[in-house]
Amino acid sequence: MVSRRSFLHQSWVSPLFLFVVVVALAASSADGSRTPRVxxxxxxxxxxxxSGNNNNLNTLAKVNYSPYGIDLPAGPTGRFSNGQTTADAIGEILGFKDFIPPFASNPDDRQILVGVNYASGSAGILVESGKxxxxxxxxxxxxxxxxxxxxRIVEILGSKVAAFEYLGQCLYICNSGNNDYINNYILPQSTAIRNQYNPDQFAALLITQYSAQINRLYELGARKVALAGISNIGCTPSLIATLGTNGAPCVNSVNQLVVPFNTRLKSLISQLKLSYPDAKFAYLDSVRVGTLVGAGNRLIRV
Structure with a gap:
């Protein structure tokens, strides 16, 4: 069973991270106003x-209680941090006045035209990850x-053509793969999958599934897509406590374990650019961002 300590995260924003997202994928407002850039x-x-999609699920991976959210005016909301997530901060930089609502909150027609957050704590690319x-x-x-x-957007705008023209201007961001390692491949009870797949083969399995998922996102109208690589998950408190570091700051073997995934993700993005010249795809280097943020990150421990 996974303890609540396995789901600890930080609230931070890297200027580099935001620069990559905004410049690579979003068109700037010409007049410098607060009109959202997308x-x-x-x-x-x-x-x-x-941002709250797990609140009503039967899971240990939910955080709608203190001390999570201690730096948010509304208090605990289901965010795995003390305050905004990186996705929230990107939305703010893009000019959105309010947080993008979670799908589980049943957003109304007005809200879904602005966007929806589908992210889920402990979830991964593979169905079984984190379960x-x-x-x-x-x-x-x-x-x-x-x-x-x-x-619903097709119904609101009156036609699929109008809906896809609208959706093609939107920003899509995805951060997935972390739990396929943390809460799947490297779990003590996951010896069967490690015996079946070496690290490179497992990365290939993930990218094959991820490729199908991102292609489906394109089929649903996405044309500006940012995909985050896996960060140095060997530096998370839960893995340091579980695996030990032999005196090093992080579990270096785990950080090396995810390198094949990030390498293959970069190749996938290059392939997507060739396959879909009418779309923009960007790789978000989570490892570099994590290095830039450094010791200023604030962790919530429970």
Whole structure:
């Protein structure tokens, strides 16, 4: 069973991270006003981006209680941090006045035209990842939830053509893959999958599934897509406490374990650019961002 200590995250914003997202994918407002740089913003991923989708699930991976959210005016909301998530901060930089609502909050027509957050704590690319801690919304289900949203936007705007023209201007961001390692591949009870796949083979398995998921996102109208690589997860408190570091700051073997995934993700993005010249895809280097942020990060421990 996964303890609540396994789901600890930080609230931070890197200027480099935001610069990459805004410049690479979003068109700036010509007049410098607070009009959002994109008309809508859709968020997919795991607990780094989750804003409350796990609140009503039967899972240990939910944080709608103190001390989470201690720096938010509303208090605990289901965010796995003391304050804003990186996805929230990107939305603010893009000019959105309010946080993008979680899908689980049943946003109304006005809200979904601005965007929806589908991210779910403990979720991964693979359906089974993170399920040892209870329910979550894996990435494939997040996409099915997005299909529901797209259908509603078609109804609101009157036609699929109008809806896809609108959706093509929006920003889509996804942070996935962390839990396929933390809460799947490197779990003590996951010897079967480690025996079946070496690290490079497991990365290939993830990218094959991820490729199908991102292609589906394109089919649903996405044309400006940012995909975050896996960060140095060997530096998370839970893995340091569980695996030990032999005197090093982090569990270096785990940090090396995810390198093949990030390498293959970069190659996937290059392929997507060739396959879909009418779309923009960007790689967000989570390892470099984590290095820039340094010791100023604030962790919530429970």
């Amino acid at each position: 008309p809508c913003y859709f968020i997919f991923g795991d607990s780094l981006y989750d 040892q801690g209870g329910d979550n919304v894996d990435l494939s289900q997040q996409l099915r939830n997005h299909e529901v949203t797209v259908s």
